[in-house]
Every structure is written in C-alpha cells, then in structure tokens.
Amino acid sequence: MKPFAYTDSIALAELPDHLDENCRPIAGGTDLLPRLKAGISRADGLIDLRGAGLSDAITKRDDTVSIGALASLSTIRECLLLQRLYPMLPQAAALAATTQIRNRATLGGNLLQRPRCWYYRDPDLTCWLKQSRDGPPPTAGEPCPARSGRNSRHAIFGESVCRAVHPSDLAPCLVAAGAQVRLRGRTGERVVPIDRFFREPGDDHRRETVIHATEIVEAVDLPIPAGNTRSVYVKSMERSAWAFALVSCAMQIEFDHDAETIRSARVVLGGVATIPWRLPGLEAALRGMHPGDEPAWDAIQEAVSSAQPLAENRYKVRLSARLLGQALRTLGARTGASRGGEM
Ligand SMILES: Cc1cc2nc3c(=O)[nH]c(=O)nc-3n(C[C@H](O)[C@H](O)[C@H](O)COP(=O)(O)OP(=O)(O)OC[C@H]3O[C@@H](n4cnc5c(N)ncnc54)[C@H](O)[C@@H]3O)c2cc1C
Ligand code: SF4
Numbered sequence: 535m536k537p538f539a540y541t542d543s544i545a546l547a548e549l550p551d552h553l554d555e556n557c558r559p560i561a562g563g564t565d566l567l568p569r570l571k572a573g574i575s576r577a578d579g580l581i582d583l584r585g586a587g588l589s590d591a592i593t594k595r596d597d598t599v600s601i602g603a604l605a606s607l608s609t610i611r612e613c614l615l616l617q618r619l620y621p622m623l624p625q626a627a628a629l630a631a632t633t634q635i636r637n638r639a640t641l642g643g644n645l646l647q648r649p650r651c652w653y654y655r656d657p658d659l660t661c662w663l664k665q666s667r668d669g670p671p672p673t674a675g676e677p678c679p680a681r682s683g684r685n686s687r688h689a690i691f692g693e694s695v696c697r698a699v700h701p702s703d704l705a706p707c708l709v710a711a712g713a714q715v716r717l718r719g720r721t722g723e724r725v726v727p728i729d730r731f732f733r734e735p736g737d738d739h740r741r742e743t744v745i746h747a748t749e750i751v752e753a754v755d756l757p758i759p760a761g762n763t764r765s766v767y768v769k770s771m772e773r774s775a776w777a778f779a780l781v782s783c784a785m786q787i788e789f790d791h792d793a794e795t796i797r798s799a800r801v802v803l804g805g806v807a808t809i810p811w812r813l814p815g816l817e818a819a820l821r822g823m824h825p826g827d828e829p830a831w832d833a834i835q836e837a838v839s840s841a842q843p844l845a846e847n848r849y850k851v852r853l854s855a856r857l858l859g860q861a862l863r864t865l866g867a868r869t870g871a872s873r874g875g876e877m
Contacts, residue, residue, distance in 0.1 A: 535571045538578055542585030546752075549586050550720045552579075553748045559583050561604060562638040564631075565647040572657045574664070575648070583642070589753060590640070592616065597758050600716075603642030603751045610704070611636065619759060620711050622767035622784050626703040629769045632776050642751040645705055645715075645731075646743060649698035649808075650778055651688065653679045663696045663740055686846035687780070690854070692807040694734040697844060699805050700742055705732065706784035706804040707767055709812060713756045719749040728754070732809035742808055762789040762797075764865045768857050769804070779805035781853045785861040787820075796820045801861075803854055806841070813837045816858070825866025834858045 544552055553559060557579035560566050569575040589602025592613050599619060601610065610616060611627035630636060630644075648654070653661050662677035680688050680697050688697040705728075713728045726744060733744050745751065759765075765786040771777040782804035788797045799820045803811045819833035834855050841851045 536573070536576065538570070538580055540580050540582065542582035544581050544586055546586045546588060546718070549581060549583075549750060550718060550748045552581055553750070555747045557581065559750055561640040561643040562606070563643075564635050564639045565643055569648060572655070574655060574657055583640075583750065588642075588750070594758075599756045599758060600753045601641055601756070602753050603640060605641045607631070607636035607639045607641075607644065607704070608633070610641065620707065620756060620765055620786075622707045622710060622765040622786065623704065625767040626707045626769070626782075626784065629767070629771075630703040641704065641754060644702050645708075645751065645754075646745065647701055649696075649742070650701045651680060651696075651698035652684065654698060661696075663698065663735060665740065681844065684846065685844040686849075687778075687805075688844055688847055689807045690841040690843045690847060690850045691803075691811050692734050692809070694736065694808050696735045696740075696808055698808060700732070700807065700809050701778050702810075703767070703769065703779060703782060703804065706782060706802040706810040707765075708754060708756070709802045709810045710765065710784035710786045710800045711756045711759070712786075712800060713754050715751060716753045716755060717745060717749045718752045719746060723752070725755075729812065734808050759786065760788050762791070762793060763787065764789070766861050766864045768861050768864070770853055770857060781805040781850050781857055783854070783857040783861045784810075785858075785865060787825075787862075787865050794824050796823050796825065801837075801858065803857075806850060806854060813858075820862075825862045830862060831859060834862075 558577045560580045561583045588604050590604035591602045592605055593600050607627040607630055611624045617624050653659050654663055661679055678695055689699050708728050715726045715728055715731045717724050731743055735741055767784045769782040770780045784802045786800045790797045799817045801813045801816050816833050816837035823830050838851050838855045843851055
C-alpha cells in the first residue's frame, strides 16, 4: 500500500481548502481503504471527517428531516423517526452489508462508494471508468471489458459506456424520497436535488456523482411526506446476508383520502444502472390506479421493456418486474388496497 499522510484535526469550515484529487476525505473507510490497499484508487493524504465536526445526527425541523453525513447505517436502521416517515430507508440499511460494516459505514460514504464491477476492483486490470485520476493510467484495448466479458451483475439500463451498477442500498430510497444533498465547498454551501446528484459517467466525467474533489457531503435533507404516504424497499440478493443487490426497488406512494387510489408515486430501481434508476413512465402510469389493478402490472411490464440487457444479465429484466410488483403489492396490502392481482 502506498504511504499517505493522515489528519483528523481540520475544522469543517477549512476542510474544502485542503481537499483536492490527491487529498481525499475519509469517513468509515470501509470502501476507500480497500481501494487504496488494492491500488485501485490513489491518495497522498486523507482527512478524517470524524475529527472535523461533521454531524452524525438525524433531526426534524419544520417540514424537513436532515441526516448528517456521518450517520452510520446502524443509526439509520434503528432511527424511529425514519422508521415512521420513510420505512424504506431503515429497511435498506438493515439489508446492507453486515453488522460490523453497518456500525462503521456512513451515509456520505455509502452514496459515494465506487462500483463493485469485478474488472474495476481488479488491480491488475484497467477499463474506461478507471481511466481517470482515480485509477491506473489508460491502456490500449477494449474500453469496457464487461460488455463482452462476465456481465451477470451489470447494468440493464443507461447510456454510459460503463455498465457497472451503483452499489448503494440507501441511494434508491433517497431518490424515492425526493431528498436533497447539502454540499460544502470552497465557496460555501450548495444544495443539489438527489436526482441530479447522481449522474451517469460520461467522457468528461468518469464518476457517478456531480460532487467536486474540493467538496464534501454535509447532510441529506428529506421532505416530510404527506399523510397517507407509504414506502418500502425490497432487495434481491444472491444470499440472504452480506451481499450487494442483484436488483432492488425503493417505492414511495402517496394515496388518496380513500387510502386505496394512488395519488403520486416515486419508483426507483437499484442494481440496474450506474446510478439509481428512476422510472418516471411507471410513476405517471400508476397515478389514479389501485396497487392491485391489472393495468398496474401492464405498466410495470412496459417500464422494464426498455431495458438493454447484456449476454449474462437478462434475468435482471424479469427480476426488476417481480420486485416492482412485490413492492406495489406490499404497499397495497398495507392500505388494504391489494386486490390480489397476479404480480
Ligand atoms: C463486505 C461489504 C459488503 C457491503 N455490502 C453492502 C450492501 O449490501 N449495500 C450497500 O449499500 N453497501 C454495501 N457495502 C458498502 C458499504 O456500505 C460502504 O463501503 C460504506 O457505506 C461506505 O461508507 P464509509 O463511511 O465507510 O465511506 P469511506 O470508505 O470512508 O468513503 C467512501 C468514499 O466516499 C468519500 N466520502 C465519504 N464520506 C464523504 C463525505 N461526507 N463527503 C465527501 N466524500 C465522502 C470518500 O472520500 C471515499 O471516496 C459493503 C461493503 C463491504 C466491505
Ligand atoms: S462496467 Fe464500468 S467499471 Fe466495469 S469494466 Fe466496464 S467500464 Fe470498467
């Protein structure tokens, strides 16, 4: 492992002045340290966010719930306020990783963890995504070896050359909740809607978010949902613990006063694209329906029909549809609106 300088004594206000491509922030270290050890990522210096006074608190004020970037996945899992207002979020935290990792891993790090693509994680290989400051220098050859290689875990949606999937379980839930990400940089604070915080990697931008090297995530703010709102997170894994999502689904639905008709929905898939993948067509189609209606199933089939699977991951299309159906049925059952449709 290449040596690096380490400090935990830089105050929050000065932190952005010290950060750049060579000097990176570290929180729980559960993603960054393995990357540094393997030589996949490089840093000459690390600044520990735990010494900077960054918040790990979950607080409610007026119409917003704020989660500090240092909140651990265990804290998110156990928070009664989140369980009441956004049950999908604690459910996602509970299904992520292991107890030990959840105790250490933070919200900020979870959103900014890098892909688990086996080509990306292999220190002896390079690829299109690693051809950045974050990895070894470019080599000639196929830009994305996953496209014609082993791609059973890879993306089925998206335009990027990269077909790695976003590994976070929390991210789809935060997109479904309509969260905003509060960033702190050298010129102060900026707030980015989470839909725009995640961005598919492109030639000018070989990473999955819009955060700059001199910025940190300070907190994530969630609007308090209207009454009659329910949410759920479902995740398909290769084994029942300690596994990233093959496919996952976060769904938040606001029901009408009859508690049966869908007034609005936010529907996001995980494990299917380089970023959490929202399904606006399905969201629009669900408006006015009941969760158990036959047309809801047709709308789900329509939503996944635009997927472009690779040779080994066609199963993800069907799995996406099944998880969407399961999420809808679960929320319908909780409001008494399920009519036992065949989903
Ligand atoms: C065995 C194993 C299984 C796992 N399973 C799952 C799973 O099922 N689901 C899942 O969602 N995750 C899973 N993970 C990933 C884990 O959740 C992440 O590693 C963790 O959330 C990262 O948080 P951290 O605080 O340790 O981040 P770090 O490793 O400290 O940082 C990760 C990245 O984010 C940057 N960073 C961290 N905090 C900030 C901030 N506030 N502002 C700016 N940049 C920041 C760092 O510079 C670094 O690039 C697993 C990890 C392991 C090792
Ligand atoms: S999917 Fe992305 S990370 Fe994986 S090999 Fe292709 S370009 Fe690299």
